[in-house]
Amino acid sequence: MTVLLQIDGVSRYFAGYTALSDVSTAVETGTIHAVIGPNGAGKTTLFNVVSGVLLPSSGQVRFAGVDYTRRKPDRVLAMGIARNFQQVRLFRGLSVLENVMIGRHCRMATGARGLLGLGIFNRAAETQARATAREMLEFVGIGARNERLPGELTLVDQRRLEIARALASDPRLLLLDEPAAGMNPAEVRELTGLIGRIRDRGITILMVEHHMRLVMAAADRITVLSAGRVIADGPPQQVQRDELVIAAYLGKPHAPAHGR
Ligand SMILES: Nc1ncnc2c1ncn2[C@@H]1O[C@H](COP(=O)(O)OP(=O)(O)OP(=O)(O)O)[C@@H](O)[C@H]1O
Ligand SMILES: [Mg+2]
Structure with missing residues (x-):
C-alpha cells in the first residue's frame, strides 16, 4: 500500500x-x-x-x-484532487451538462479562461468535454436530466451532479x-x-x-x-x-x- x-x-x-x-x-x-x-x-x-x-x-x-x-x-x-461541497455549489444559470463540462476545464489546454460560449473550449475540446460530462452524468445516475437547470433537480440529484462534476476533472x-x-x-x-x-x-x-x-x-x-x-x-x-x-x-x- x-x-x-x-x-x-x-x-x-x-x-x-x-x-x-x-x-x-x-x-x-x-x-x-x-x-x-x-x-x-x-x-x-x-x-x-x-x-x-x-x-x-x-x-x-x-x-x-x-x-x-x-x-x-x-x-x-x-x-x-477534486471535491464536492457540504453546501452544494453549482452554476444556476448553466445546464446540468454544462456544470459538469466546467469540471473538465482543468484538463483543457486553454485552462480556466474561456468556457463554452465564452471561448473557453475550442471545438474539439468542447466535443470531448461534452462526451466526458455525459458519461459522468450517466455514471452517477442522472444522465436523463442533462438539459435541465440545477435548480430543477432535487437536492439529492444536485449532490450527484456535484460528484459528476468532480469526476469530470479526472x-x-x-x-x-x-x-x-x-x-x-x-x-x-x-x-x-x-x-x-x-x-x-x-x-x-x-x-x-x-x-x-x-x-x-x-x-x-x-x-x-x-x-x-x-x-x-x-x-x-x-x-x-x-x-x-x-x-x-x-x-x-x-x-x-x-x-x-
Ligand atoms: N472561516 C471560518 N472562520 C471562523 N471560524 C470558522 C471558519 N470555518 C470554520 N470555523 C469554525 O471552525 C470549527 C470547525 O468547523 P467545521 O466546519 O470544520 O466543522 P465540521 O466538523 O465540518 O462541522 P459540521 O459537521 O457541522 O459540518 C467551527 O467551530 C467553525 O465555526
Ligand atoms: Mg462540515
Whole structure:
C-alpha cells in the first residue's frame, strides 16, 4: 500500500479559535477513508486545507509525496484532487451538462479562461468535454436530466451532479463532504454502491459522513475528529469499539452503527 495523501501536523486557527490541532493521517491509494466527528469538529476545515481553499496555520499536506501546502485550489484540482461541497455549489444559470463540462476545464489546454460560449473550449475540446460530462452524468445516475437547470433537480440529484462534476476533472483523490446529507435509506444504499464504483475506477476517496451505516459499510479506514483533534484512526471495527469515540461521538456503547 502506498500513501496518496499525507496530512502532517495540520493546525488551523480562526482569530484565536482552534479549528484543527496537530491533525495527522495518511490516506492510502485505492482506499475509501472516512472522517467522522461531531458538528464543529473541524472536518470541513480539514477538507478546505486538503483542497487548497484554506492555508493551514501550521503543518503540511503532501500528495503522492509532493508538498502542495501552499498551492491554490485550481492547481490542487489540476494536480488530481477534486471535491464536492457540504453546501452544494453549482452554476444556476448553466445546464446540468454544462456544470459538469466546467469540471473538465482543468484538463483543457486553454485552462480556466474561456468556457463554452465564452471561448473557453475550442471545438474539439468542447466535443470531448461534452462526451466526458455525459458519461459522468450517466455514471452517477442522472444522465436523463442533462438539459435541465440545477435548480430543477432535487437536492439529492444536485449532490450527484456535484460528484459528476468532480469526476469530470479526472481526479486521483475525490473529497466528499457529507454526500449522503438529505438522502433516504434507499438513496444512501445507492450512494454506497456509487462510492464503491468510483473506487473501482481507481479513484481514492476521502469522505466526511455522519451516516454511520454508510461509513461502516464503505470505509476501509476511519479518522475520528473531536474539537479539532484526532481521537482515533483505524479500521472501522477498531474505531467502533474505541472508548474515546463512543464517549465523544457515538454516544451509545452498544448501538454505534445507526443511521442519522
Ligand atoms: N472561516 C471560518 N472562520 C471562523 N471560524 C470558522 C471558519 N470555518 C470554520 N470555523 C469554525 O471552525 C470549527 C470547525 O468547523 P467545521 O466546519 O470544520 O466543522 P465540521 O466538523 O465540518 O462541522 P459540521 O459537521 O457541522 O459540518 C467551527 O467551530 C467553525 O465555526
Ligand atoms: Mg462540515
